[in-house]
Amino acid sequence: DIVRGRDLYLGHKQGKIKLENKLKKIFGNIYDNLMEELSMTKKNGQEELQERYKDTENYYELREDWWALNRQDVWKAMTCKADHGNIYFRGTCGSDGKNSSLTPGYCRCGGDQPGNDKPNIDPPTYFDYVPQYLR
Structure with a gap:
């Protein structure tokens, strides 16, 4: 939602302005690089x-396409590459009943590729396209 410019951002107004300015700068750089590349x-x-575009x-169309x-x-970075304690999912089961782990046999971080439709490879839903107020 933040990248696509559709976040409700119920925090401080100054934080929202600062975030939007950073996103405008980032996507402005992407736009400029695309223009330069296409000119050649x-x-x-x-x-x-x-x-x-x-x-x-605000580069909203570019942000939508980028997303x-x-x-x-x-999604893969959130679920596979995060440091311990920063992962999106926490462990919920374990074989010995004492130690929790992510569901064994369903890890998508061991070389699975998008498009092959293996378990847990894709983002779980298209929840990011549902308006925030309906989630």
Whole structure:
């Protein structure tokens, strides 16, 4: 929601402004890099990019496209690459009843690839596309 510019952000107003300014800068850099790359590789690339991404103040369309392309990688980073104590899921079961662990046999971090439809490979739902007030 934050990346896509749809977060309700019920925190402090100053924090929201600071976050939005950082996101504008990040996606502005992405936009500038795309423009530069397209000017070297495609004849009408810049015009096509300007047509696709008309909002060059907040970059909402670019943010939506970035999220659509990267949501699986973000999910994998959240569930596989986090340090101990920072993981998205906590252990809930264990073979000896004393030690909890993530569900054995269903880890997607051991080389599974998106698109192969293996257990727990994809984000669990498209919950990120449901408006926050309905979650």
